[in-house]
Amino acid sequence: MATGPDAPRPSGRFDEEIDELRTLVSEMGGxxxxxxxxxxxxxxxxxxDLGLHVAEADAELDRMEAEAEAxxxxxxxxxxxxxxxxxxxxxxxxxxxIIERIGDYAxxxxxxxxxxxxxxxxxxxxxxxxxxxxxxxxxxxxxxxxVERDARLALDxxxxxxxxxxxxxxxxxxxxxxxxxxxxxxxxxxxxLFIAKNIERIGDHATNIAEMVHFxxxxxxxxERPKADQTPLFIQPRTDNP
Amino acid sequence: MWMLAAPLAGxxxxxxxxxxxxxxxxxxxxxxxxxxxGLLPAVTLRRYHVASRTPMRDEGEVTxxxxxxxxxxxxxxxxxxxxxxxxxxVSGSWRAAAANEQARTLFGPRVAGSDVRQxxxxxxxxxALRQAMGGxxxxxxxxxxxxxxxxxxxxxxxxxxxxxxxxxFTDITQARLAERMRADFVANASHELRxxxxxxxxxxxxxxxxxxxxxxxRRRFLEIMAKESARMSRLIDDLLSLSRIELDKYxxxxxxxxxxxLLADVGKTLAMRLEADGRRLLIDVxxxxxQVVGDRDQILQVLHNLVSNALKYGHSGTPIRLSAxxxxxxxxxxxxxxxxxxxxxxGIAPEHLPRLTERFYRVDTGRSRSMGGTGLxxxxxKHIVERHRGRLEISSRQGxxxxxxxxxxxxxKRIDERVAEGGEEGGAATxxxxxxxxxxxxxxx
Numbered sequence: 105m106a107t108g109p110d111a112p113r114p115s116g117r118f119d120e121e122i123d124e125l126r127t128l129v130s131e132m133g134g135x136x137x138x139x140x141x142x143x144x145x146x147x148x149x150x151x152x153d154l155g156l157h158v159a160e161a162d163a164e165l166d167r168m169e170a171e172a173e174a175x176x177x178x179x180x181x182x183x184x185x186x187x188x189x190x191x192x193x194x195x196x197x198x199x200x201x202i203i204e205r206i207g208d209y210a211x212x213x214x215x216x217x218x219x220x221x222x223x224x225x226x227x228x229x230x231x232x233x234x235x236x237x238x239x240x241x242x243x244x245x246x247x248x249x250x251v252e253r254d255a256r257l258a259l260d261x262x263x264x265x266x267x268x269x270x271x272x273x274x275x276x277x278x279x280x281x282x283x284x285x286x287x288x289x290x291x292x293x294x295x296x297l298f299i300a301k302n303i304e305r306i307g308d309h310a311t312n313i314a315e316m317v318h319f320x321x322x323x324x325x326x327x328e329r330p331k332a333d334q335t336p337l338f339i340q341p342r343t344d345n346p
Numbered sequence: 347m348w349m350l351a352a353p354l355a356g357x358x359x360x361x362x363x364x365x366x367x368x369x370x371x372x373x374x375x376x377x378x379x380x381x382x383x384g385l386l387p388a389v390t391l392r393r394y395h396v397a398s399r400t401p402m403r404d405e406g407e408v409t410x411x412x413x414x415x416x417x418x419x420x421x422x423x424x425x426x427x428x429x430x431x432x433x434x435x436v437s438g439s440w441r442a443a444a445a446n447e448q449a450r451t452l453f454g455p456r457v458a459g460s461d462v463r464q465x466x467x468x469x470x471x472x473x474a475l476r477q478a479m480g481g482x483x484x485x486x487x488x489x490x491x492x493x494x495x496x497x498x499x500x501x502x503x504x505x506x507x508x509x510x511x512x513x514x515f516t517d518i519t520q521a522r523l524a525e526r527m528r529a530d531f532v533a534n535a536s537h538e539l540r541x542x543x544x545x546x547x548x549x550x551x552x553x554x555x556x557x558x559x560x561x562x563x564r565r566r567f568l569e570i571m572a573k574e575s576a577r578m579s580r581l582i583d584d585l586l587s588l589s590r591i592e593l594d595k596y597x598x599x600x601x602x603x604x605x606x607x608l609l610a611d612v613g614k615t616l617a618m619r620l621e622a623d624g625r626r627l628l629i630d631v632x633x634x635x636x637q638v639v640g641d642r643d644q645i646l647q648v649l650h651n652l653v654s655n656a657l658k659y660g661h662s663g664t665p666i667r668l669s670a671x672x673x674x675x676x677x678x679x680x681x682x683x684x685x686x687x688x689x690x691x692x693g694i695a696p697e698h699l700p701r702l703t704e705r706f707y708r709v710d711t712g713r714s715r716s717m718g719g720t721g722l723x724x725x726x727x728k729h730i731v732e733r734h735r736g737r738l739e740i741s742s743r744q745g746x747x748x749x750x751x752x753x754x755x756x757x758x759k760r761i762d763e764r765v766a767e768g769g770e771e772g773g774a775a776t777x778x779x780x781x782x783x784x785x786x787x788x789x790x791x
Binding site: 127135141142247251 | 440454456461463464465466467468469470472489490491
């Protein structure tokens with residue numbers, strides 16, 4: 105695997121075009137990372153305007169995805185790439201679609217953050233920044249792995265998804281209990297639950313990117329990845345004050 | 347007094363902020379230390395903006411291979427290795443022509459020579475670069491969550507001419523953190539004060555209404571009210587002493603101090619409480635203990651807080667060991683004396699240890715409150731020890747007990763005395779039961 109500053113620099117026209125596409129996709133990734141961070145910041149600081157700003161900025165990601173797609177199609181049509189080039193192009197296409205999806209989650213978090221800023225503060229919100237940090241560091245490393253064609257880093261990202269899931273489980277439980285305490289908690293808690301779910305999904309998507317990178321570099325699919333979201337099996341929270 | 351006005355006003359906000367547990371640290375100090383950093387990039391740039399004609403050998407000044415022009419690449423590189431903060435030189439084609447050590451730490455070793463749109467990626471940084479490339483230099487932005495550091499940075503892009511741009515990153519995480527900590531602290535303090543206040547006013551209401559004629563209830567309620575108001579005044583005392591300590595944080599104590607009588611004093615002041623719980627305070631002072639540099643009242647407060655904690659959280663009837671012994675001086679550290687307080691009790695789970703010195707952090711909120719704790723004891727201890735340039739260590743083994751120890755600097759000897767003694771110093775008589783299962787946390791200064 106060729107990585108880092110010693111990696112061969114793009115030589116031909118085709119390589120140059122592929123590198124341009126790669127740049128576009130990683131720029132998209134950078135924007136998505138920033139969107140997640142800003143959305144969570146808006147939530148924690150209860151800054152409704154900032155949340156709406158995140159929602160508006162998502163249009164840029166959509167535009168970039170369309171551009172990436174057009175570029176990939178143009179390369180395929182213009183150069184008739186070989187197997188390796190095609191794998192690279194398909195990966196770029198898929199990854200840009202995933203990043204666009206991640207952007208949608210960030211947008212949704214931003215919108216909900218602005219609704220939550222209008223309501224009373226919710227206690228369990230404190231766990232969100234930690235979740236967000238974990239998920240965006242996964243996305244960051246997945247993108248680094250993509251840019252540097254680093255299969256080991258990709259593998260590392262795939263193994264980290266469980267920690268986001270663990271936090272999600274714990275938040276899910278505490279929110280249920282919190283909602284049972286007082287019906288007034290239900291609206292903001294429901295928003296928070298969706299926000300947490302969005303972050304959990306971002307973690308999953310980062311894992312998807314990592315899987316694609318791993319495949320692109322090694323040509324091998326991984327059979328099973330760890331999964332720890334147990335909330336679908338959850339029935340009734342235990343509570344001491346029924 | 348501002349703290350008293352805050353509880354009612356900030357009650358709503360307090361509820362959720364308090365969940366996040368308090369923050370310790372020197373708010374004011376951090377802001378003070380950071381002011382002026384903003385000027386740094388400009389100043390350093392002027393000093394090091396020296397064009398080098400020799401080929402670069404340092405890894406930090408990697409030449410851009412992708413540079414297609416005929417111009418010799420290394421000739422106009424800026425020596426950024428000398429900068430204190432992360433710095434990258436970016437070419438007009440977005441290549442990182444050079445990245446210094448700090449930038450490689452921040453963005454990973456592969457940043458040098460890469461396309462910054464791929465390696466740095468952050469939209470605000472790229473935006474600033476675009477602006478500078480468009481002729482508007484310098485361009486500045488403030489960004490959060492950059493690179494591997496989970497921090498905030500002020501990014502500054504300056505055009506160096508010949509399609510070269512210097513990007514510097516000034517860390518402003520501490521300033522941001524300090525800002526948030528202050529907000530958290532106000533919310534926490536008001537929340538902590540509100541709880542006893544709510545109790546007191548609840549009982550007053552009951553005494554005025556339904557329990558007006560009920561003599562035994564009145565007696566009982568008044569007792570609780572006395573206890574709650576005592577807790578409130580303790581909390582205010584602690585808050586005040588904490589802010590006083592922070593005020594003097596950078597004023598190093600000067601007076602020489604004998605520890606042995608001080609330890610005995612603590613035993614005397616706490617004698618009644620010790621006796622009530624069937625406890626003994628075993629004081630063990632190493633022979634010929636040198637004098638330390640310290641503020642008598644503050645060290646007394648540290649000892650008092652630590653022994654009180656041992657009293658509260660150790661098992662009834664077990665002894666508390668209070669010991670003082672010299673620590674061997676090493677080449678890098680001055681000679682110190684270590685004072686340890688050791689109890690026999692349930693101990694503290696390892697996940698709590700790093701957070702114990704945070705303000706209002708409690709392992710068990712209910713238990714701490716019922717014992718009249720303010721949640722500030724260890725925060726005060728930490729700040730006093732830091733002011734003395736000492737080190738606080740907390741180690742605990744669950745089911746066995748907890749040891750809290752701190753070091754204090756020994757009064758420096760005059761040079762002639764040191765020569766006369768020929769450098770023989772006290773050995774390591776420290777009661778260190780360092781087993782592998784024993785979890786430790788340290789607060790370094």
